[in-house]
Amino acid sequence: MTTPNIQVDLKDFHWMLEMIQTIDVGLIVLDKQYNIQTWNTFMEAHSGLRPDQAQGKNIFTLFPALPETWLRNKVDTVFMLNNRSFTTWEQRPHVFKFRNYRPITGMAEYMYQNMTIIPLRSLTGDISHVSLILYDVTDVAINKMQLEKANTELSQVSRTDGLTQLNNRRYWEERAEQEYNRNLRTKQPCSMVMFDIDHFKRVNDTYGHLAGDQVIRQTAAILKETMRNTDIAGRYGGEEFVVILIDTSQENALVFCERLRKHIEESVVQWENEAIKFTISLGVCELHEQFSNYQVWLEKADNALYKSKEGGRNRTTKAQLVTPPNPSTESGN
Ligand SMILES: Nc1nc2c(ncn2[C@@H]2O[C@H](COP(=O)(O)OP(=O)(O)OP(=O)(O)O)[C@@H](O)[C@H]2O)c(=O)[nH]1
Incomplete structure (x- = not known):
């Protein structure tokens, strides 16, 4: 029989998992060998790979188009320094080349992404995993690019x-x-x-x-x-x-x-x-x-x-x- 406290903890954990699954950002947990430990619904919806097809697989084997050297550099630094890292769509527009299905910004073929990499501490206190959090920023990116294009055209017109x-x-x-x-x-x-x-x-x-x-x-x-x-x-x-x-x-x-x-x-x-x-x-x-x-x-x-x-x-x-x-x-x- 479980004590009430353990029941509360389990309930919290269950809720947490539920939220992680349904949240509108991509969540991936990687170990030091770049094997996938967690793969949420967002990642499933955009990659077409179910969690059971992704878990335990090496991320670079599963996604050969990933910018491997660049991503390894980022992730290795997070492991080494125990610091978060943030990348923007302006540095690298599409880390994962997911198609864009948003109706308003339908002119973008691929999803623009920001990404946060967070170090995860194991029970023994060392950094054994990292979490990649992937944000779909297609709307922001398209708006900014359209604004820049309009400004360029405007300044061209004002000079001509x-x-x-x-x-x-x-x-x-x-x-x-x-x-x-x-x-x-x-x-x-x-x-x-x-x-x-x-x-x-x-x-x-x-x-x-x-x-x-x-x-x-x-x-x-x-x-x-x-x-x-x-x-x-x-x-x-x-x-x-x-x-x-x-x-x-x-x-x-x-x-x-x-x-x-x-x-x-x-x-x-x-x-x-x-x-x-x-x-x-x-x-x-x-x-x-x-x-x-x-x-x-x-x-x-x-x-x-x-x-x-x-x-x-x-x-x-x-x-x-x-x-x-x-x-x-x-x-x-
Ligand atoms: N079609 C047209 N005419 C213009 C434009 N801008 C100025 N003009 C005309 O250009 C003419 C310039 O005439 P003037 O300054 O007397 O010079 P010109 O007849 O070329 O005589 P010279 O320069 O002494 O050889 C004027 O009739 C202006 O109305 C334009 O954008 N389009």
Whole structure:
């Protein structure tokens, strides 16, 4: 006959087992040889293996896809230091590659998991087993990843010009400032080109604003084809564009400008039954240490572009670094 106290203890134990079986986390107890001692209902439901099929088996034999070296490292440390260890889905998304069946986060193929490893003390006081507790954090993981994706897309949109998909003016200026600072330090040659579509108002007035938009789009497309991936292009204003040519001297930038100018001159925008031809004017300026900030650099390129407009358009002008002497003061009058 059992005493009332033992009955209470047995009842507690029975309840405990019941709870362990039904709790919505995975519970595994391993011995030092990595043989499974406990395997609860969660593990059964997701692995398809009943406790009698799992108990006594080596976990790595049963689950060859487990990250063995990584898990051994973690578990051995828990045995050695008698300390808990925690791993997150961000370090290792799927310790056990269980399929995800949650309806809301159905887009995840596999269950995302966090895991706690707890040392278990035997009756003699030594650490003879560990418990792995596996949490299904698929909802949290998917929400976080979706938020990160949305933030990335948002920041991409906030940097991009909608019509041309080039950098917008604000973001391009940020990049221009970075390049100014970087190149002053590295002393690598670097050139800025500013260009503008000639008589663009006429395009709008003659063919309409939508045709004008198409001309701007085509200009951006030709620019992207002509420049290198590392160059930094932006739409500076309506029909005005800027490019920073990385590692490029003014002489080489001139070659780039002429190539771009000719490509555009030769191109045609087909709009309804019209073939629209157009040209650009360009100004180019190599970064010089006498420029006190990137705006001065930009201003030099802009002044050169202005000279191209003044000189008859459809041409490239190099920036003047030193202001030429004023002819009226030169003449000696
Ligand atoms: N279609 C279209 N037109 C734009 C856009 N942004 C600015 N514009 C137009 O671009 C024209 C720019 O005209 P201007 O600054 O006079 O220059 P331009 O006619 O190109 O003459 P030059 O630059 O001196 O050769 C204006 O008519 C603006 O309305 C745009 O996004 N789409």
